Amino acid sequence: MSQHLTVIAQLRAKPGQETALREALTALVPPTLAEPGCITYDLHRAVDDHGSFHFYEVWSSPEEHAANLKTPHLRSFLARSADLLAGDIQVTLLHRLAPRS
Template structure:
């Protein structure tokens, strides 16, 4: 069995599009937490920058994370994200070292 995958995704709103991006990202949470293998899918906004959004995700396996990237709700968001995002989505794929389980 694969080991868990932690994902940190960073997204920046285009100036003036902060509220629209926040709404679009918030809409991703309910269907994603129901996806197979989703352990955590938490959306955050930077305390000092209302245009800087971050997802903290934990997936049971890299394969289940990859499957999530192909879901209709995520594909739909990505198709329309050009109007909302200032730059690319920055994604870090991480393996937890401590504490052990």
């Protein structure tokens, strides 16, 4: 059995693209939550920086997360991300060490 994979993705909007990026990222949530293996897919925005967005994701396995990266909705977003993002998407992959209490 594979260990769950936690993903933290950080994205920064280009100046003036904050609303457009928020809308594009929000549109990713419903289809991603419907994907096999997606346990959690939460979108957040920094309290003090409306151009800083963060996804907190939990996947049943690394393979299911990898399959997510090939979906039409994510590929479509990535194809237009250069117009919305200031810099690269920063991704951290994690495995939980301690169980929830």
